[in-house]
Amino acid sequence: MRLATVLTPLSDENLILAAQCGVTNVVHRYPGDDPATLRAAKRRIADFGLNVTVVEGYLPIENIKLGIDDGREIALLKALVRQMAELDIRLLCYNFMSGTDWVRTRLDVPDRGGAKVTAFDLAEADAAVRLGYKPADEDTDELARRLTPAKLWDNLERFLNELLPVAEECGVTLAMHPDDPPLPALLGKPRIMHSVEGFERLVRMVPSPSNAICFCQGTFAAMGVDIPATIRRLGPHIQYVHFRDVRGTAESFAETFHDNGPTDMAAAMRAYREIGFHGPMRPDHVPQMVGEDDGEPGYTMLGRLFAYGYMRGLMHATA
Helix, strand or coil: EEEEEECCCCCCCCCCHHHCCCCCCEEECCCCCHHHHHHHHHHHHCCCCCCEEEEEECCCCHHHHCCCCCCCCHHHHHHHHHHHHCCCCEEEEEECCCCCCCCCCEEEEECCCEEEEEEEHHHHHHHCCCCCCCCCHHHHHHEEECCHHHHHHHHHHHHHHHHHHHHHHCCCCCEEEECCCCCCCCCCCCCCCCCHHHHHHHHHHCCCCCEEEEEEEEHHHCCCCCHHHHHHHHHHHEEEEEEEEEECCCCCEEECCCCCCCHHHHHHHHHHHHHHCCCEEEEEEEEEECCCCCCCCCCCCCHHHHHHHHHHHHHHCCC
């Protein structure tokens, strides 16, 4: 398996720190429709001894989820997959949360030593609008509310039937991220990727080596499942990992440091070894530590440095 990371900001200092900590793979956000952007980013990141291997986040996919794409979004994603193949970037991570993305209701819950972590409480979900979740415009927000789970599954199947042939031809894998929080509905909008059974349905629906799973450990932990057992259950379909943990349930939880949540992280790492996972694995939603109050909650650098060392230790201990 390969230690990967998102870097926010993607600065020279953060690239140097990641390389010094043993990171090898960098996750890049959607670069837009100009092919020069991703090409330049890959070249720049390579100068630090790192390799871009994943594209994740901010994809042009919302109209596809809603079932109203006029062909523009799927064309942009096909072009992206083809460019990724040209640059030897082999994994595209996406989600199918229509009308939302990952949502938290607090960004400053105190954890160990006063570090700040993000948290979610369904009873306070309306606060998400002002604490990080920005709703779509009124028209598309209403369309998302009118969706049903069956319609979302139909839209997902149509999307996969369109994009997977291109991904297979190009040798690129699509990895689905679970709904975060993993609830059947949120803010009046239905969701479908909130259970282990949903992921089993995903890979059965359009069987393909390019149709895979992003195993976000914290989200699966919020589902209340046994993490090592679920890793074994989903097995070879797991091609990308977000290594994190939460304390609580899907209705109410908080992030934790990687070493003090309820999940047996060493057992999880052993399970990845057992299923033969060799893909990129990155820390996610790290605590915001002293001096980082101006940073993006969950995505600051000091918590990542702690996570890199912890993850490398587990990787070495289970090799």
